[in-house]
Amino acid sequence: MHTRRLVKRSILGSRVYAPSPTGDGAPVTGVVQAVKQENRDASAAGPRRSVYTVLMQDGSLKEFTEEEIAAGSNHTATKGPLKSSLKQSSSNGVSDGHKLDGGSRSPEAVDEQRPVDGKRVSRDPDTRSVSLLEQKRKVVSSSIDVPHARRSEEEVDMDKVTAAMVLTSLSTSPLVRSPPVKVSEGLSGSWKDNGSAGPFTPSSNSSSGGYWSWSAPSDQSNPSTPSPPLSADSFKPFRVPGVGGVGSNPTGAEDPSLDEQDGSSLLFDEPIPRKRKNSMKVMFKCLWKNCGKVLSTTAGIQRHIRTIHLGRNCDSDCSDGEEDFYYTEIKLNTDSVADGLSSLSPVSSSVLSPPPPPPSPLPPLSHQPDSHRSPHPSDSKEPHASGTTPLSRSAPSALYLIHADHAYQATAPVSIPSSSSNSSSTSFTPSNSSSFSISWQSPPVTFTGNTVSPTQTQGFGEQRSQTIAVLSSPPRATTALSRKVRGEGKKCRKVYGMENRDMWCTACRWKKACQRFTD
DNA sequence: CCTGCCGGGAT
DNA sequence: ATCCCGGCAGG
Structure with missing residues (x-):
């Protein structure tokens, strides 16, 4: 349905399959770090070639053409892996990518990538939930007022990083142990x-x-x-x-x-x-x-x-x-x-x-x-x-x-x-x-x-x-508290008035501290 | 001034 | 215990 639109989006951060750098033919996965157009003067007619810089699993960076990446994958649809595994760089794209991954890829592909900090965070539960959280948050913010399309990659990822930090610390904080x-x-x-x-x-x-x-x-x-x-x-x-x-x-x-x-x-x-x-x-x-x-x-x-x-x-x-x-x-x-x-x-x-152990003087900030x-x-x-x-x-x-x-x-x-x-x-x-x-x-x-x-x-x-x-x-x-501080709120007297004195609380009737409208 | 209410008195 | 109120104090 929206495939065409997806293609247009940035694929930064997408997980792709690429030919193994060692040439043994086994496809490896990597994350697109950057993309550049090979022939920028390409007219509307000519297909443009893109070169993708991919962060490989072993941490190395490689460049691949679109075809190479496509060839590296053998289980994606005709349009090529890039299209199906596209992760739009910002906002809602994240969840899309996730959905796709979950559907068709190996389990390990499910774990989300964090494109810019370069190092992949391992797939521990925390990370997972962080991702989810980010995703949801992105959705929220994009639905409000954040002009997500304009946010630079760095900004987006800063958000992710900070969110990750926050969540991680939350989930490790001492109080968070039960539900x-x-x-x-x-x-x-x-x-x-x-x-x-x-x-x-x-x-x-x-x-x-x-x-x-x-x-x-x-x-x-x-x-x-x-x-x-x-x-x-x-x-x-x-x-x-x-x-x-x-x-x-x-x-x-x-x-x-x-x-x-x-x-x-x-x-x-x-x-x-x-x-x-x-x-x-x-x-x-x-x-x-x-x-x-x-x-x-x-x-x-x-x-x-x-x-x-x-x-x-x-x-x-x-x-x-x-x-x-x-x-x-x-x-x-x-x-x-x-x-x-x-x-x-x-x-x-x-x-x-x-x-929290006593030695550490300050709790997780x-x-x-x-x-x-x-x-x-x-x-x-x-x-x-x-x-x-x-x-x-x-x-x-x-x-x-x-x-x-x-x-x-x-x-x-x-x-x-x-x-x-x-x-x-x-x-x-x-x-x-x-x-x-x-x-x-x-x-x-x-x-x-x-x-x-x-x-x-x-x-x-x-x-x-x-x-x-x-x-x-x-x-x-x-x-110090010899006298209770004067209450600010409405009291029976004010609320009901003198004429309805019988509706007052007893304390008020007795000129004692009102018990109905405490404040 | 008004209002809440404490302390204490009356029952 | 219940009811009432003088008078203090905060606003």
Whole structure:
């Protein structure tokens, strides 16, 4: 169908068969590195001869004419190998090439070539997935605005290289040991997406009986392959409708701030701000007894509560806001979501603790420091604590935060398995604290932490400490947080007005700290 | 000023 | 325990 067009494309990077340089007749494979026209003055009539510089398997460079290469192959169609194995140099061509390879060539031909860095990367799984990732990414970017046709080969390959580096380091980073889900934030993005619009509807059965009953859309992406990171711009819109759509939901004020957090691109010199570093995922958990359903949108959880627990069938428009009482907001650190999921029990904290050997002072840099958590006052529950970091030593890596909107409804104690590899602040003295209990708002939170060496890692630990500060208030800091900081968000009084005082939460009625609209 | 909410009193 | 409110403090 498009064969004609394919021919026109550059074949750089294509795998071709060529006559063996030793002349023994056995065809060898190589990768086209360059092509030049032999007779540049060729008129439209005359066939032009091209000379291809091919990187052979043994690393040597050879030049072949088109005919030579064609002759070297005996299992391609009439038009010659170049045409069938063409890999268009940029963007979508990559996937095309891959498809073809997979179809007709020997298994080893499947592994992708990286044309410019010259050396072939061996076919280890990582490399493979890197290729896939690149491919997908290319597709994405080409479908957006990148004028792919104009990109030079070097640019393209720089992208590949950087992507490879990023992915490689991701896949080797200590945290990435369990499900591949957490590697990709893109996926977390799609949770959101699905939550608001997709198949991810709050079903009536809370069969899982447990906490995490989302259905990840992993069926469409190869589970063993990290899905491509969505570019920040494509990711952003997903969040907004999910949360913003619901009128007076408690997170309304918060998510914007998250969005503001510009992922100042730390992916080396990535040209595009590729991936929001936002590793915080907000979920909403039903607090109804024995339910514990977790959904990703307020709308979803509200509907769940309304229909399942409150037994109302009407739509959200006849809601009186009562659902708000029965769910809470949970922040998940998607970096470690899987850890948190796989082991909610504190027991395994030691098992969980990341393997990175102490000797290496700095962790793989590319492992995204999930900074981005804003110091925005409205975002943190205990700003005092965020200033003082007495707790930072026990910064958990498997970290999920209870945002506790309606804490007084909370039921079970929440235990946070913690395994920390580093901590930031110099202000504390490393002690051997292992477990303590803190009471913050109403629900008791049991926190078990492992103290590890106080190696300082800037961005990382800082962020962690901040996050943990949000989570808990250390017993000793009581003087500092004598008074809870004034809430920014709407409170019952504002929302319902004096005339509807009976709709306020009890705390508000009693002039206590509002428990419905915490912020 | 308004508003959130702590401390403490009344029941 | 529940309810209420004076008064402080942040905005």
